[in-house]
Amino acid sequence: VMLYTVNDTNYELDESLTKLAVIRTAERKQADKAQWASMGADEREAELEHMRSAEENVKVVMDFSYANLRFLRALAHRTDPRCRAALARDGAVVSGLAMMLDYFLVQLVGANANELKVSHPSKYGFDPKALLVLIVQLYCAFGELDAFCVALARDDRSYTPDLFERTVTTLQRHALVDGETQDEFAKLAERVAALNAAEKEEERVLDDFPEEFGDALMCTLMEDPVRLPSGNIVDRATITRHLMSDAHDPFTRMSMTIDDVQPVPELKQRIDAWVAQQHSKAHKQA
DSSP states (O other): OHHHHHHHHHHHHHHHHHHHHHHHHHHHHHHOHHHHHHSOHHHHHHHHHHHHHHHTTHHHHHHHHHHHHHHHHHHHHHOOHHHHHHHHHOHHHHHHHHHHHHHHHHHHHSTTGGGGOOSOGGGGTOOHHHHHHHHHHHHHHHTTOHHHHHHHHHOTTTOOHHHHHHHHHHHHHHTOSOHHHHHHHHHHHHHHHHHHHHHHHHHHHTOSOOGGGBOTTTOSBOSSEEEOTTSOEEEHHHHHHHHTTOOBOTTTOOBOOGGGOEEOHHHHHHHHHHHHHHHHHHHHHO
16 A cells, blocks of 8 residues: 555656646746747747646645655554564565655755746645655654665665755754754764765675676666566566656556566575675675
8 A cells, every 4th residue: 555655646746846847937938028028929829838738737636645645654653563564674665665755855955946936836735845844754754764764875866965965954944843853854864874875885896796687677786686577677676666657567568566576586596695795705805
């Protein structure tokens, strides 16, 4: 249930923010009187139609995304220790959640955050500060899970230490959360930064891996190889990330879900043995 909620939230919130960026671009063009006047009537009408299309249903989808985030937050606080332990073992959920939060954190505090500054955000159900608070609360709620912190550190699509540092600064500058939550997120930022540095060193040690251990899609060393319906073998984290935005086998474009993948335990054993051997060599050379 949680994985599907994460996937739905990722898709719908991404769609909402993409539409807001389109609206922001259209508003900016209209605000530039000289540029707007220089455009032909058909071009202006096309631009307005593009804006109207982006505005359609954006509030409904945005509201649904907020509701899903609040549901995930409530679930995190209500989950008993045994369920939390089971969650930590579910790589697909933990990885999917980590990547989703990182991706939207980039949208809110990253270099292009101004692309979401529409003239009337409440018209579209968009409250960037409230959204940031929800995301930070989710980071804190799941931050006690080691697997979640590792997944954050390994997210090479969105995560950077600077991203978390900017978030800490934003929280402090605008007093968006209480002091306890600020401190909790700041400690999480420090921990993930240290894990990320360790991951970089790990990549150096494991750089020259055998071709058969490589992810068929990303050409990276697999940790948990799974076979797709197409027969191709990729890392579970890779296909989880792919399915968050595209519910198809990336090689055949046939519909699929994470339930359609099959573990490849024999290959995983060989990978684990090779990794252990490389670590032993690195330790002897140190």
